[in-house]
Amino acid sequence: MARASLAGRRVEALLGEAGVRIGGDRDWDMQVHDARLHARLLVHGSLGLGESYMDGWWDARALDGLLERLMRARLDERVHGIGELRRALLARLTNPQTRGRSGEVGRRHYDLGNDLYAAMLGRRLVYSCGYWRQAGDLDAAQEAKLDLVCRKLGLRPGMRVLDIGCGWGEALEYAARRYGVSGVGATISREQAGYARRLCADLPVEIRLQDYRELDERFDAVFSIGMFEHVGVRNYRDYFRVARRCLADDGLFLLHSIGRDVSARRTDPWIARYIFPNSMLPSAAQLTHACEGAFVIEDWHNFGADYDRTLQAWRDNVEAAWERLDPRYDERFRRMWRFYLAGSMAAFRTRRAQLWQVVLSPRGVPGGYVAPR
Structure with a gap:
């Protein structure tokens, strides 16, 4: 006692x-x-x-x-x-994001069920921060984000683009319909790949169930939205090498990623066990070190405060939908999901976590790059 x-x-x-x-x-x-x-x-x-x-x-x-x-x-x-000391030691001695392990997050998180994500994410299955600068609701904020990506890349009809970690294919679908491009999307989630293929069935878009390290062909532009968080510090350099070899010499690469203010080699243990296995948020120092020599940083845009508002909208959506969803999302799952969303809100609200869109070019844009906002 x-x-x-x-x-x-x-x-x-x-x-x-x-x-x-x-x-x-x-x-x-x-x-x-x-x-x-x-x-x-x-x-x-x-x-x-x-x-x-x-x-x-x-x-x-x-x-x-x-x-x-x-x-x-x-x-x-x-x-x-x-277990913190053990986790810290393992993070230094092992690479949890090898090719053999990279599919774990797809199986355990992104393959949970498209019904859950459709209920939570809104009209578009876009599982990343919305851009709320002039938006009044979640759907408008997500469309504004997708359009921002296209404008930052200067997409034009006839261009061929690559989406590294394409999710449910919404960004490629938007770019193809609104900007007249063709493209390839790669994901490690079977559920996402199946949905994305159906979404883009009438478009010049190919969806691949593929690890990013296997990509090796040229595109006019490359983007990656909400995938870099699964790459891991030991693979950052290789990731940028893949992006560089896939990008035309005069092309642009847009990286959209959550970031953290202090460099680390492991994630929160609860998040790692229940939500995003083998995930890790990069710091600005880790990101710039990894792309050094491969890219020129043209623009760095932080709108992390918008993620709190995005997460609140996701929470409202999923809370309203629980009773309609499959019983496999039981009470313990609901409490897990609530803790995940609430903790994420807190991280962005306290500015412990950021949301970066970084535009990079292989050799520098002649005359300079003008960043849309």
């Missing part, structure tokens, strides 16, 4: 530093349903926080508000789980 009491006092003190109270009446306060929670949090850190929420050991009316406060206080950096 003494140990539990000590753990409880320690957890209450840490939460207090973040402005969160156990049993408080504010939306972001934590309501504890299982007395074992305190010890679990101290022993397992952020992994224990997410797993205990999935198990129903605690709740908060505003889950994103609670996680935002924990992140602002950087409690995730101060309370480490017992």
